[in-house]
Amino acid sequence: MIPAKDKGDIYMQPTREEAHRLLKEAELHNPGPWGDHSRTAARCAEKIAACCPGLDAEKAYVLGLLHDIGRRFGVRHLGHVYDGYHYMKKLGYDEAARICLTHSFVERDLSVYVGNHDISEEEEKELCDALNATEYDDYDRLIQLCDALAGAEGVMDMEARMLDVKKRYGFYPQNKWDATLGLRTYFEERMGRDLYDVVGKPGTGA
Numbered sequence: 001m002i003p004a005k006d007k008g009d010i011y012m013q014p015t016r017e018e019a020h021r022l023l024k025e026a027e028l029h030n031p032g033p034w035g036d037h038s039r040t041a042a043r044c045a046e047k048i049a050a051c052c053p054g055l056d057a058e059k060a061y062v063l064g065l066l067h068d069i070g071r072r073f074g075v076r077h078l079g080h081v082y083d084g085y086h087y088m089k090k091l092g093y094d095e096a097a098r099i100c101l102t103h104s105f106v107e108r109d110l111s112v113y114v115g116n117h118d119i120s121e122e123e124e125k126e127l128c129d130a131l132n133a134t135e136y137d138d139y140d141r142l143i144q145l146c147d148a149l150a151g152a153e154g155v156m157d158m159e160a161r162m163l164d165v166k167k168r169y170g171f172y173p174q175n176k177w178d179a180t181l182g183l184r185t186y187f188e189e190r191m192g193r194d195l196y197d198v199v200g201k202p203g204t205g206a
Helices: 004-012 014-030 034-050 057-066 069-073 076-089 092-100 121-132 138-149 157-169 174-191 195-199
Strands: none
Touching: 004 034, 004 092, 014 034, 034 057, 034 138, 034 195, 057 092, 057 138, 069 076, 069 092, 076 092, 076 121, 076 138, 092 121, 092 138, 138 157, 138 174, 157 174, 174 195
């Protein structure tokens, strides 16, 4: 018989194998570099979590793999957050749904989202309410960090990645920039190691 805690864990997030299946299926619906970006984020998350007491590396990998799963439904900006959140909720994977919601918001503020607000006012209010009701933990922070580290071809320099986003969209809020770099400091202190010593140097595979 499976203990209740394990039942909850299984319910809240899929296994590694199921997460890979979901990602591959999603890529059939909307092919693009986002799939490999997600794999890089997952590998980074696993490596960092393995160096942080109290974090589960397997859980971190799965959450990293699925953080952008909302892209399954097409080329969307803020819409991919909404779609991923509801898709994982529908499947019963509440932990993964939470990460789909929080990964784009180092600060709990939809107004600083870099990209198009391509959802309705009602949907945006729903996301805002859900974010405000979420108390971030280290898995939220970890996937936010790994999202900023992960390129489709491997690990990227965080500042170079944020500059690339700024060039593509024309802006990148300074408070979000500073908060994202603060995540690096936070996890380096937790690990007692330089971030890139753990995940690999920029330009290398994670």
